[in-house]
Structure formats: structure tokens, C-alpha cells
Amino acid sequence: MRQAHLWLCVFVLLFLNANAQQDNNWYFGRNAGLNFSTGTPEAITSSTMSTMEGSASISDNNGNILFYTDGISVWNRYNFKMPNGNGLLGDKSTTQAAVIVPKPGSQTRYYIFTADDAGGPDGLRYSEVDMQADNGKGDVVNANVLLVTPVTEKITASYHANGNDIWITTHQWGGNAFYSFKVTSAGVNTTPVISNTGLVIDGAENSGHYAGWMSISPNGKKLASASSLFAIELFDFDNTTGIVSNPVTLKTPAKCYGVEFSPNSKLLYATTDGLILQYQVNAADVSASQIQVGTIDVASSIKLAPDSKIYLVDKYLSGTLSVIKKPNVIGTGCTFLLNTIDLGGKETFVGLPNFLTSPYYLLDINTENDCTDTSVAFQAVSTLDPEEIEWDFGDGNYSTNANTTHTYSIPGTYTVKLKAKRKSLSRYYSKQISVFGTPVAGEAPDMHSCGSAEGYAAFNLAEQDSTILGNQPADQFTVTYYTSQEDAMSASNILPATYTNTLNPQTIYARISRNSGACYDITSFTLNVTPAPVLDMDDNYSFCENSYVVISAPKGFDSYTWTYNGKTESGTYQKSINKAGIYILTVSKTTGATICETTHSFTVTESQKPQILKLETTEWTDSTNSITVIMATTGNYEYSIDSNTYQDEPVFENLKPGEYTVMVRDKSGCGQDKAEAVLLMYPKFFSPNGDGIHDNWQVKYAWFTSETSITIMDRYGKIVSSFRGNSPGWDGTFNGYQLPASDYWFIITKKDGKEYKGHFSLMR
Numbered sequence: 111m112r113q114a115h116l117w118l119c120v121f122v123l124l125f126l127n128a129n130a131q132q133d134n135n136w137y138f139g140r141n142a143g144l145n146f147s148t149g150t151p152e153a154i155t156s157s158t159m160s161t162m163e164g165s166a167s168i169s170d171n172n173g174n175i176l177f178y179t180d181g182i183s184v185w186n187r188y189n190f191k192m193p194n195g196n197g198l199l200g201d202k203s204t205t206q207a208a209v210i211v212p213k214p215g216s217q218t219r220y221y222i223f224t225a226d227d228a229g230g231p232d233g234l235r236y237s238e239v240d241m242q243a244d245n246g247k248g249d250v251v252n253a254n255v256l257l258v259t260p261v262t263e264k265i266t267a268s269y270h271a272n273g274n275d276i277w278i279t280t281h282q283w284g285g286n287a288f289y290s291f292k293v294t295s296a297g298v299n300t301t302p303v304i305s306n307t308g309l310v311i312d313g314a315e316n317s318g319h320y321a322g323w324m325s326i327s328p329n330g331k332k333l334a335s336a337s338s339l340f341a342i343e344l345f346d347f348d349n350t351t352g353i354v355s356n357p358v359t360l361k362t363p364a365k366c367y368g369v370e371f372s373p374n375s376k377l378l379y380a381t382t383d384g385l386i387l388q389y390q391v392n393a394a395d396v397s398a399s400q401i402q403v404g405t406i407d408v409a410s411s412i413k414l415a416p417d418s419k420i421y422l423v424d425k426y427l428s429g430t431l432s433v434i435k436k437p438n439v440i441g442t443g444c445t446f447l448l449n450t451i452d453l454g455g456k457e458t459f460v461g462l463p464n465f466l467t468s469p470y471y472l473l474d475i476n477t478e479n480d481c482t483d484t485s486v487a488f489q490a491v492s493t494l495d496p497e498e499i500e501w502d503f504g505d506g507n508y509s510t511n512a513n514t515t516h517t518y519s520i521p522g523t524y525t526v527k528l529k530a531k532r533k534s535l536s537r538y539y540s541k542q543i544s545v546f547g548t549p550v551a552g553e554a555p556d557m558h559s560c561g562s563a564e565g566y567a568a569f570n571l572a573e574q575d576s577t578i579l580g581n582q583p584a585d586q587f588t589v590t591y592y593t594s595q596e597d598a599m600s601a602s603n604i605l606p607a608t609y610t611n612t613l614n615p616q617t618i619y620a621r622i623s624r625n626s627g628a629c630y631d632i633t634s635f636t637l638n639v640t641p642a643p644v645l646d647m648d649d650n651y652s653f654c655e656n657s658y659v660v661i662s663a664p665k666g667f668d669s670y671t672w673t674y675n676g677k678t679e680s681g682t683y684q685k686s687i688n689k690a691g692i693y694i695l696t697v698s699k700t701t702g703a704t705i706c707e708t709t710h711s712f713t714v715t716e717s718q719k720p721q722i723l724k725l726e727t728t729e730w731t732d733s734t735n736s737i738t739v740i741m742a743t744t745g746n747y748e749y750s751i752d753s754n755t756y757q758d759e760p761v762f763e764n765l766k767p768g769e770y771t772v773m774v775r776d777k778s779g780c781g782q783d784k785a786e787a788v789l790l791m792y793p794k795f796f797s798p799n800g801d802g803i804h805d806n807w808q809v810k811y812a813w814f815t816s817e818t819s820i821t822i823m824d825r826y827g828k829i830v831s832s833f834r835g836n837s838p839g840w841d842g843t844f845n846g847y848q849l850p851a852s853d854y855w856f857i858i859t860k861k862d863g864k865e866y867k868g869h870f871s872l873m874r
Contacts, residue, residue, distance in 0.1 A: 420434040642706045820834070
């Protein structure tokens with residue numbers, strides 16, 4: 111079954127006109143920077159600026175850097191200070207030390223707005239840069255024009271509702287006033303729009319926070335301000351009048367420093383000491399919508415970038431930035447990635463550059479659910495409604511609909527461009543997409559393996575991936591495996607990469623699909639298991655001295671290889687062996703192209719005629735005695751104490767006292783040997799009263815060992831009797847007199863000199 115599905119791989123997102131690419135280059139921290147011209151941020155390592163917190167930069171129509179500043183000095187695109195680029199009255203430790211905006215209607219004039227730190231006397235000022243000066247490298251032609259003082263460390267800039275003019279907004283130090291200054295083609299209007307709302311901000315402990323970021327949403331409707339009072343202030347912003355109103359306090363678990371909106375203006379992100387928080391701006395209870403989406407080491411700057419992702423500083427003096435990849439997604443699905451963007455050996459402090467907030471167009475490129483080949487759905491989502499839309503699909507076709515579907519005639523890589531116009535403001539965007547046709551599963555060969563005797567084997571199904579993928583890129587497609595076509599069609603019960611068959615043979619179904627979407631293709635192949643040869647052989651063989659043994663393996667295998675002492679010899683199923691050692695037999699069986707092997711290791715011993723060296727015994731118990739056979743020779747022997755039942759071990763246990771004949775014979779018929787053993791025991795008492803029962807005390811079975819001597823003593827150590835093992839024993843008298851009832855001690859001395867001591871009772 112084959113089903114088609116379109117897959118789109120987005121490689122580049124570009125902002126092409128001056129306003130759209132104004133934030134294409136970031137300069138910040140200790141000589142750090144990022145360039146977004148390829149859609150993926152790349153480190154800039156040529157910066158000569160080092161700043162603790164705030165900075166700003168501006169780029170031209172093509173996204174090339176024009177100049178950058180820390181609020182004090184201004185550097186041109188060659189990283190040299192402009193001729194009059196010293197002495198601006200911002201500060202390196204101001205949170206938002208500066209912001210740069212183009213002069214409306216001009217292609218060469220720009221304004222730098224700066225703020226003093228901690229409510230300093232220099233307040234909010236602006237300077238003007240002429241990019242035609244100094245042979246096109248730019249110069250500061252009008253510096254440090256005072257607008258208002260004192261102010262906090264917060265400056266933000268956004269477009270007027272007319273899409274042409276610009277608002278510069280800051281906050282009063284020592285009060286609750288917001289100041290919004292309008293920038294037009296006539297210049298900076300020095301009379302602000304004043305909005306008294308929200309917290310009083312100054313250096314007092316219980317006031318709002320004079321440091322921390324202030325940000326306006328891309329749609330120009332909301333303003334957020336960080337606070338030290340474990341809170342964020344969220345306001346309505348009227349981008350027609352510049353008025354700030356309707357404060358909402360959002361509680362935070364720690365002091366807040368950075369605030370930034372998502373590209374669609376629906377979510378607000380904030381950085382506190384150690385946490386990244388997300389809020390839903392349009393929720394009925396915005397504060398209750400708080401979600402923790404990540405952790406960092408320090409409260410720091412957070413900024414929306416031209417690629418519609420949000421970047422933030424993760425710790426002091428870090429060589430990386432962290433990123434929120436999908437900032438329009440509610441919850442942890444926004445995908446926060448720590449320490450992701452390398453700065454090429456440069457470092458951050460806590461600041462990121464400040465930019466004019468632009469209305470973002472989001473190019474949503476979707477796929478059709480019907481899996482039509484090369485059919486692509488395009489959607490332009492804007493935070494500022496355009497009056498005109500034009501798509502260039504990159505193949506010579508165009509559309510003026512914001513939402514449209516285009517079918518490409520052939521798969522390929524295309525650069526899709528979007529032009530959106532509102533009044534005098536035009537913006538250009540582009541994405542490079544790869545359009546693929548129907549997924550095609552390559553025909554996978556059957557798999558063969560040796561397995562168990564029952565026909566089971568473990569297969570590495572992933573070995574088929576490359577064949578099934580063919581020329582389709584592995585990073586864009588996924589191959590999965592199933593035991594039924596129904597499972598493959600529903601993508602249910604995916605098999606592990608290493609799979610052991612349950613049938614032999616067994617059909618496996620492979621599904622190829624793109625990493626998103628519902629379309630797929632299915633192919634199948636068979637798992638075939640050749641049972642491994644079974645070697646039913648003994649583990650041990652032996653032969654007699656000066657003889658040999660013939661080892662016979664099962665017949666019917668294709669090859670027999672015998673290995674001994676590291677040397678290998680091909681042969682037949684039989685082999686004559688006259689040397690002791692460990693042997694390995696390898697046999698093989700060929701089925702089709704599959705060769706299966708089995709090995710068996712066995713030991714061959716050379717048996718000498720058995721010769722018993724000695725018997726070691728433990729005795730003097732009623733039923734737990736033992737005999738251990740010590741051999742003077744080596745061989746493949748078996749042992750018996752009743753001449754009937756034989757065992758492989760030379761130890762006999764749990765024996766009663768008595769006489770035993772130990773037999774040892776070679777399993778290969780190389781001879782036998784025997785020896786006698788007597789296990790002794792003594793009575794615990796006797797009663798010499800003439801009734802014929804227990805009238806004498808004697809060691810049991812001692813009559814078999816006439817060499818054994820027994821000495822009896824009274825409790826004082828006096829010898830009262832001595833006799834041999836073959837005597838009747840002691841009758842309880844000494845020199846013809848009956849001894850009294852008492853405990854008596856004995857010493858038994860055997861022929862080999864071993865002694866055993868004990869005591870017994872004489873009873874009257």
C-alpha cells in the first residue's frame with residue numbers, strides 16, 4: 111500500500127526590507143554577537159564592545175550591520191567608534207541602556223535613545239546619527255538631547271498604529287508615570303504622552319523595580335514591565351495614542367528581570383532568579399495562567415529574534431545562549447533548550463540588545479491531509495493586519511490571498527517569498543522549503559539468520575532502513591516495523607529495532623513516513639531462521655594408557671573441524687584421539703546462502719589402571735561417618751562400597767560403623783582396585799551384671815583391627831584395663847574386683863598411631 115504525503119523542511123527565514131531586518135545583527139556582552147541572516151543564528155566575533163547590560167544595534171535593508179552602541183559609545187560597521195561616537199549619556203549597567211530607531215521617511219538618519227542608570231540625572235536623551243557622514247560609515251551629528259529626567263532603566267520602542275511613526279516609551283523615576291514620545295518624519299516630539307498608572311518606581315524597598323526590562327507586544331496592544339516586588343506589571347498599550355492603562359499584577363516566585371512577548375502577542379515570558387515563566391495574555395486570570403517552562407542560573411535578558419524564536423542569557427559569563435524554539439505554544443511544548451547557541455568563544459553578562467518592536471508576520475506552511483503530491487498550504491498570520499498580500503511560490507506562480515494552497519509540478523527546493531503592505535509600511539519575508547513527493551518504500555530483501563534449534567533468532571530490523579529509505583533523506587523520514595499490515599497502516603505496536611521472530615518464516619511489514627503528517631508507504635519482507643546444528647555429544651571422554659578413543663559426532667553436517675591445543679584440523683564426523691586435553695568440535699550446515707555453525711567443547715582424559723593410595727575416614731558416630739578415596743593414579747574412575755552401585759565422586763558419606771570394601775574401577779575398562787575400611791564406634795555404657803546383655807565394654811567392629819589397642823582409666827587417670835581390638839573387652843573388674851558404677855575414660859590407639867579419647871558409664 112502506498113500513500114503520498116507532502117513534507118516541508120524549513121531552512122531559512124529572512125526579513126528583507128530595512129524595518130524587517132533592523133534586528134538582523136545582535137551585539138551584546140563581552141564582545142559577543144549573533145547574525146540571523148541565514149535563519150540560524152551564527153556567532154559574530156568581531157565586536158569591540160563590552161557591556162554589562164544594555165546595548166542596541168541596527169542593520170540596513172539587506173540585513174548588514176550599520177552601527178551598535180552600549181549607550182555611551184557608538185561603533186560603525188567596521189567596529190571603530192564614529193568620529194563623535196563618544197560621550198552619550200546612557201550607562202553600561204542600565205538594563206535597557208539604548209534603543210535605535212530609523213527616522214520615519216529617511217533612509218540615512220537614525221535616532222539613539224539612551225537612559226541613565228538607577229534614576230540618574232541624565233534621564234532619557236536622544237542622539238541623531240547620519241549614515242551619509244564619514245564617507246558612509248556614519249557619525250553622531252546631534253547628541254544627548256534631553257527629553258525627561260529622572261527615569262528608570264526601561265526604554266521600549268514600537269510602531270504607531272499608522273505603521274510608519276514610532277513610539278518611544280519609558281517610565282518615571284519616583285512616580286508612576288509612563289512617558290511616550292512620538293517619532294515622526296519631522297523628528298522627535300519632545301512633548302510626551304503621560305500615563306499615570308501602576309506602581310511607583312524608585313529605589314525604595316517597597317516600590318517597583320527601576321531595573322528590569324519593559325517590552326511592548328508585536329501587535330502593539332500590550333506592555334509588560336519587570337518588577338522587583340515578585341511581580342510583573344501587564345498593561346494595555348494604545349499604539350494610536352501612546353497611552354498606557356489598565357494595570358494587572360502578575361505574581362512571580364522571585365524577582366523578575368526580563369519580559370518578552372511571543373510573536374503572536376498571545377503569550378508573555380519572564381525570567382526570574384532561576385525560572386522561566388509563561389503567561390497567557392488574554393486569559394481571564396492572567397496570573398493564574400502562569401506555567402514554568404524552564405530553569406536558568408540567573409535572572410537575565412530575554413528577547414524575541416528575527417527567526418521568531420526567543421533567546422535568553424542562561425548564566426553570567428556564559429559562552430552560550432538558551433532558546434525557546436516555539437514561543438507561540440502554550441506550556442512546556444514551547445520547547446526550552448538550555449545552552450544551545452554557541453557564541454564563538456565570546457561571553458555574555460546578563461544583557462541582550464534592545465530593538466524597535468516590529469509587527470511579525472508568521473509564515474505557516476502546512477500540509478494537506480489528503481496526501482496529494484506536492485500540494486502545500488500557505489498561511490500568513492500577522493500581528494498588524496496588512497492591506498495587501500502577495501505570495502511568490504518560487505516556481506513562477508503567485509497569489510494575493512493570505513491563506514492559499516499551491517501545488518508544485520515537481521518536488522524540489524523552493525524559496526517562498528511574502529510581501530505584506532499596510533499604508534506606507536511594506537515587509538518582505540522568505541522561507542526556503544523542500545518539497546518532496548509521495549513517500550516510497552524501497553523493496554527490502556528477505557533476512558536470513560542462524561537460530562536456535564526451535565527456529566528462533568534475533569534480527570536487527572534497522573539494517574533494512576537504508577534500503578527502504580533509498581534516496582529519501584534519513585533525517586526527514588522514519589522507518590518503522592510491524593508484524594501485520596493492519597498494525598503498519600495504523601502505526602500501532604511498533605517493533606523494537608532488535609526483534610526475535612515468533613514464527614519461522616515470518617513476514618514483517620515496514621512503514622516509511624515523514625516525521626510529521628499522516629502519509630506513508632508500506633513494504634514487506636520475510637524473516638527466515640535456519641536452526642543451528644545440534645551436537646548431541648558427551649562432555650567427557652577417556653582412554654586407557656597406551657591406547658586411544660574414537661570420538662563420534664552426529665552424522666549429516668557439511669563440515670567438521672577439530673581443534674586441539676590451538677591447532678585446527680578438518681575431518682569427518684569421527685576422530686581417533688590418543689592425547690588428553692580439551693578439544694573443540696565445530697560443525698556447519700549450509701541452507702541456501704546461510705551457513706550455520708555450532709561448536710562443542712569436550713574433555714579427553716588418559717586413564718591409568720586404578721591404584722588406591724589410601725582411604726581417609728571419619729568415624730565414632732552412629733550414622734554420619736565417611737570414607738574418602740585417595741588415588742595414586744589418574745583416570746576416568748567410578749567408586750563403590752557395595753560392589754554394586756557406583757558413583758563418580760570418591761567420597762562416601764552418612765555411613766554407619768562397620769567394615770567396608772571400597773572398589774575403584776576405570777570407566778573405560780582400564781582395570782580396578784579395592785581396599786578395606788573399618789569405621790569404629792564405642793558403647794556409651796555397659797552393665798556387667800551377668801545377665802548376658804552389655805556385660806563387656808568393647809569398641810564396635812574393633813575385632814577387624816587386631817592392631818588397635820584400648821586403654822581404660824578411672825576418673826583419677828588410673829589404668830584399670832588394657833586390651834586389643836580382637837579381645838572380648840573389659841568386664842568391669844580390676845585385679846578380680848568389681849569396680850564401682852562410674853564414668854571411665856578410654857584411649858584408643860590405631861595402627862597408624864592416631865588416637866581417639868572418650869568416656870563411657872559403668873552401671874551396676
